Amino acid sequence: MTNKKSVLIVGGGIIGSMHAVQAIEAGFSVTHLERDVKPQSASIRNFGLIWVSGRLAGAELELALRARELWGKLGAVAKIGFRPNGSLTVAQTTEEFEVLQEAAAMPDAEARGFHLLTREETISLEPALAGHYRGALRCTTDAAVEPPLLLGGIREYLAKSPDYQWIPQTEIVDFSHNENGNHVTDFQGKRYSADYLAICAGAEHGKFVSEFLHSAPLRKVRLQMGATYALPVKINHSFADADSLRYYPAFKDLSLHRLGEQGEIATQYKMQLLAVQRLDGSITIGDTHEYQEPFTHEIHEAPYEHLRAVISNILGTEAPLIERRWDGVYSQSTSEDIYLRKEIAPGAVIVTGVGGRGNTLSPAVAEETVNSWRA
Template sequence: MRVIVVGAGVVGTMHAWQAVERGHEVVQIEREAEARGASLRNFGQIWVSGRAGGEELETALRARDLWEDIGARVPRLGFRANGSLTPVRNELELAVAEAAVARPDAAARGYRLLTDEEARAVNPALRGEFTAALHCERDAAVEPRTAQLALRTALRASGRHTFLPGREVREVVGNAAVRDDHGDVHRGDAVVLCTGAWLGGLVRELAPALPVRRVRLQMAQTDPLGEPLTTSIADADSFRYYPAYRSPALDALAAGQEQEPVAAAHRMQLLMVQRRDGGLTIGDTHEYEHPFAFDTLEDPYEHLTGVIEGFLGRPLPRIRRRWAGVYAQCTDSGRVVHRERVEDGVWLVTGPGGRGMTCSPAIAERTADELGW
């Protein structure tokens, strides 16, 4: 087959990977010189721990296995099975962690409840004050700024992958055929539109009632920590935003412990991952109302700094990069991704939200299976 993939973010690139793996020829078209959206502006987390039970967790676990397999073949992905820790500081937070460990799918997620001493043995960089920690062994990480480049280098080596940057697909011109803004027509046996948060133009024309919204977030990266941070780190505010933690204990936490005002105003949680250079990627905020602000605000970064320093027991290294990103999220919270045939031979795959980096290999595998690749 000849497969046309539109979009060079992680979802598009994983669709290209699946097609090449199955022996097909791929033409991958990207409107920028390189992908610049949420696929780069994220934590690089393969985040199993907070996923909803059922299909979402199954997708995340399958994707976790695929990431590990691909990472072994493409070392530049920087795949590492680092797991995560969510330190808790009081009885209300501890009760949510205990409820998570009591889930019937806790073993599949690799949940363990650790004492503070056990958590410090897993991650010695945590020298601050906390009483216990939820450990998820199945969480992992890759390098988000370079993952697509590494994957594309491996795809090019197959001899069956062509990358066409700087071209915006403007029109569907027949069965499995599209025209770009250079006037060139690309014909194949299937076209897959993986356009991320770009929901206007052709996407709006093809799917005017698309059940997907855009979400903006703020993040940052620090100078090197100077020591290994052996796991990813979350804080108890993350319990409020991930469906795996919904329970009467979470209701009690919400009723009995208000978020800090800055965290509540910006719908914040702490997520933190160490990069290969030793720096820390930290975040994040959530903004849903359009139009989005064009600037980044300092209050969220100051809040994150305080939370992190409380866990590390030391000053946070200097922040050297700050940025905002936008991703596309299904408005139906029960769906992992929106997958729709929008024209003959043309499919749209979008809206994984914060699950994109985690679930993209399994999302692409499902697309390939459904399309009979």
Template sequence: MHSAARATGPHRTTPLRIAIIGGGILGTAHADEAIRRGHTVVQFEREPEARGATVRNFGLVWVSGRADHELDAALRSRQLWADLSRRVPGIGFRAAGSMTLLRSPEEVAVAEDMVARPDADARGFALLDPDAVRAVNPALRGKFLAGLHCTRDGAVESRVALPAIRRHLEASGRYTFHACAEIREVATTGLGVRLRDDHDRTLGADLVIVCPGAALGGLARDLAGELPLRRVRLQMMQTAPLGEVLSTAIADGDSLRYYPAFAGTALDALRAAQPQEPTAAEHRMQLLCVQRLHGGLTIGDTHEYDEPFDFDVDEAPYRHLTEVAQGFLGRDLPPVVKRWAGVYSQCLDPALLVHRARPAEGIWVVAGPGGRGMTLGPALAEQTADQLGL
């Protein structure tokens, strides 16, 4: 088995027949990249629509917290999302930025460390006092000492973006989407690759890209064996419309503990001096909050790593998130109208952005971006296409 992540040569001039298995953000981003490069794509999704982590997320394009080795890809992906929004306005991309709200001197010290680093401008960081925070985001009328503003962060409408992208791809005349179609067999032949789905339809392709999301058994395991990935479960919720504009996404100081960009002596001091609130520590929590175009707030999240995962959701994390969000807003939240859990897959090697495996000639498995799927999806697809010389 081969795994790599670097370009192998110039782009191919002869169009290929490419089959993409998986209708989530990675599969759809790979489809868009292949169509833009002149190839023909057939995409398969076993559900009527993607129903995994692709839609059970914030829709955030989150540059601010990325580690050094992720930053270039995150910035490139944000550019690709902006480019895609010009082609497909229906994805709802907006370059709204984010505000990480800081409630203790130790959290402020981590932010001060970040804005003093050489890459602070590349990340779009500025440390603001409360009045400056409210000038950027007037909905934040609660209590905090400062805000770490990041102008590079953005958001898309995760539940409507993929159908909008597919409609755009269909207009090319070189794209077909098969919903409710589970691929049962993928095998190399003398003429390329042969696929068979659960409707007993067969298809020939020159290249197959499998993007299984968190479904690491079944076809993905048959093709590539046990992948070096783990699965992560999270809980989130959605409110009714806020009734005012939340002009940036917001995060709390617990996000400093979670995102790798903030590692350093200041974060070590924060951890030593300020333990997390017990519920947040138990559920490995941070507050992230983004306003959807319909006005409601998507709020999360938790992190659970030990399988088997519970099939129900715990109420304590929702109470904690509600209290923190209300403290920043200085008002009660609108009623919560939806609660859900989601599962994504994550590379065990933190140095990898995604795991790429080639179990056979003409067959690739691309999986495990972790919670970075929406952030990095377009850039990862571009990297795959470069690596394969598409």
């Protein structure tokens, strides 16, 4: 370690890892602490989507576009499976297609990279999407990374710096601040100190952060996900169904009532289809949303049957069987703030609550923290 201003980061998920990237690139020395042997939480359980298309017009979209730029730069130097693949939101009915037409005419449609495609134009881009649908909204700013590679790839990049230290299997149980800086203590009583501290513990709202978060505007959301067996053909774009329009704030002012009622299973499990083909050919699919704690511990089968039916319709052939299923929980801001950044002492912040856009926004969120330390 060199004689630079120092940073402690608690949490090895994507928010903590992006703080490490931004801090190292800004000239700080970084000690990065994680309780697990390898991070196991939301950041490795997600789709790996960098989903600009759904972000709310204004500050959130600007943050997403900045994040997309930073993802492109990181993707050029770190082995994270970054690809600017774009996305296709597929309309299966004429009414859905008409709502997509409205989306393509939104004032910021060009900034988002929206283009409305007929079915034929969609198939000429992605021949594997040969099914029964009306057309699609293409978003050229959307991108993807590979969750199984992501955090390891970032750490491999960071390890090239002599100023980066990764310390796994270290659960932090206490925080203090004095005139010498910020300090955290691990479960064995070992103390770590630095000028700056970012606690990025994800959906861990309890334990030592509970004194700071007990009344914070945050909730947890649980999702069910899956991965199919490999599809023998390549689909470059990520794809979604029109139910996704119901969930993303970018589309809140469109004529969503024209989408009609969601199907029974989609309504029950608060579902949309999001899908992205992994580098190994499998397709990551999801998702459901459970907002009320205590969450069930069970993985229900009905959502997967629904997702396979929707994908089969878009492919025009039976979708591959599902090989793996899992769930995940993220922390979501329930206030108008895009995420929660709470200063708990001078130079010490908790950053969480980025919700279902945490992967997308992570580099720009981290940049905001590190800029505050540079000021």
